[in-house]
Amino acid sequence: MKIESARALKEEIASDVVPPAVSAISSAGGFSLTTFALHKVTKAEPLVALGVAPGKKQGDVRLAVRLQRHSLERSTPLLQDIRKRAKNEVDIRFVGRIAKHALPWYRLRRRPLQPGSSVGHFNITAGTLGAIARERKTGRDVILSNNHVLANENDAKKGDAILQPGAVDKGKRPKDLVAKLTKWIELKPNGANLCDAAIATIVKGIDTDALTYKGIGKLAGVRADPLELGMAVSKVGRTTGVTRGRISAVELDKVVIQYDLGMLSFDDQVEIESTGSGSFSAGGDSGSLILDKENCGCALLFAGSETGGHNGRGLTYANPIAIVLKRLAIDLHGD
Amino acid sequence: MDETKMAAVRRAKARFSTLMPKGVDVVGIGIGLKGTDPALKVNLGRAPKDVSVLPKTIDGVPVLYDYVGKITKR
Numbered sequence: 001m002k003i004e005s006a007r008a009l010k011e012e013i014a015s016d017v018v019p020p021a022v023s024a025i026s027s028a029g030g031f032s033l034t035t036f037a038l039h040k041v042t043k044a045e046p047l048v049a050l051g052v053a054p055g056k057k058q059g060d061v062r063l064a065v066r067l068q069r070h071s072l073e074r075s076t077p078l079l080q081d082i083r084k085r086a087k088n089e090v091d092i093r094f095v096g097r098i099a100k101h102a103l104p105w106y107r108l109r110r111r112p113l114q115p116g117s118s119v120g121h122f123n124i125t126a127g128t129l130g131a132i133a134r135e136r137k138t139g140r141d142v143i144l145s146n147n148h149v150l151a152n153e154n155d156a157k158k159g160d161a162i163l164q165p166g167a168v169d170k171g172k173r174p175k176d177l178v179a180k181l182t183k184w185i186e187l188k189p190n191g192a193n194l195c196d197a198a199i200a201t202i203v204k205g206i207d208t209d210a211l212t213y214k215g216i217g218k219l220a221g222v223r224a225d226p227l228e229l230g231m232a233v234s235k236v237g238r239t240t241g242v243t244r245g246r247i248s249a250v251e252l253d254k255v256v257i258q259y260d261l262g263m264l265s266f267d268d269q270v271e272i273e274s275t276g277s278g279s280f281s282a283g284g285d286s287g288s289l290i291l292d293k294e295n296c297g298c299a300l301l302f303a304g305s306e307t308g309g310h311n312g313r314g315l316t317y318a319n320p321i322a323i324v325l326k327r328l329a330i331d332l333h334g335d
Numbered sequence: 336m337d338e339t340k341m342a343a344v345r346r347a348k349a350r351f352s353t354l355m356p357k358g359v360d361v362v363g364i365g366i367g368l369k370g371t372d373p374a375l376k377v378n379l380g381r382a383p384k385d386v387s388v389l390p391k392t393i394d395g396v397p398v399l400y401d402y403v404g405k406i407t408k409r
Binding site: 127146196228229230248249250251255256257258269271281282283284285301302303304305307308309314315316317 | 336345348361362363364365366367368373376378380401402403404405406407408409
């Protein structure tokens with residue numbers, strides 16, 4: 001049928017067909033009841049959802065009928081009437097009660113602070129809290145992530161608020177302020193960059209759990225050996241959670257990456273490809289600490305592509321962790 | 336990893352820029368893996384019009400090409 005016919009049919013069924021069927025079921029004993037608090041009861045009853053589904057031919061559509069009650073699924077007169085009015089151009093399915101999807105833990109507020117969760121400068125969307133590290137000079141705990149996550153690509157000043165979760169995950173000042181920007185490695189529009197990294201000092205009163213990488217294990221410090229081609233790695237990040245991969249290239253130079261600042265070039269980078277069916281990372285995973293199979297930190301995730309790699313789902317780029325720790329003068333916990 | 340083979344790939348990497356024709360959209364040059372041996376890995380933003388211009392080996396070191404498209408901050 002044509003889209004206009006489907007729209008008209010939707011209205012007709014919603015007003016002329018569904019109400020009598022619901023009344024008939026109510027008179028015959030009513031719908032089953034789910035027990036929950038009275039204050040959560042609203043006037044919206046899960047009954048029948050109506051929409052438009054693709055038809056069999058190109059440009060053609062069908063009426064979509066989604067039943068949310070078994071009593072309606074068993075109502076032969078209702079279904080016969082709908083099929084007749086739609087001249088059988090209808091896709092009827094039982095879907096039951098539809099619940100909102102719960103957000104994964106890594107996009108929510110986490111106290112104590114935990115690696116892998118959403119974080120960011122108050123002026124950016126969100127990235128990932130890669131690690132809770134210790135500043136060598138002061139001994140204070142700091143959040144480690146990327147410059148573009150904590151320092152907004154150099155467009156920030158010391159003391160700026162860092163939110164957990166990040167702003168896009170509904171983090172707000174002052175209630176979600178967990179740290180203050182301390183130090184960042186300047187991103188250079190000209191010449192070769194080596195790191196996209198920054199730290200923020202955790203404010204007093206915020207508890208931390210530096211060692212737990214939920215879904216992976218306990219951080220075991222820093223990898224001492226050089227990164228090896230083909231070695232297994234994992235990460236937990238704000239967007240894709242826990243993913244696993246392998247090192248597909250090392251000593252990568254002239255890696256050209258698009259930033260708001262422009263196209264920046266990076267030398268001596270690490271490349272990772274996924275060993276699963278999806279990508280190793282996606283936007284929002286920036287700042288994730290990449291762990292080797294002994295759970296030692298080995299690289300800091302900061303960029304990626306949508307294509308390439310053995311499964312064609314894109315490649316991920318990371319700074320070797322040694323240069324990041326050296327330039328920021330910090331140590332990872334777990335050593 | 337065999338350090339002699341790694342050293343050969345590093346030499347090929349250093350020579351790469353002198354052998355690559357102009358206009359090829361290179362977005363990364365590093366050391367990848369071909370089977371169990373190291374190889375030169377060249378990432379390209381897009382495929383060149385004529386792929387025959389891309390060297391398959393440099394001084395005996397195999398060259399792996401990967402079309403990665405645009406790389407963005409994550």
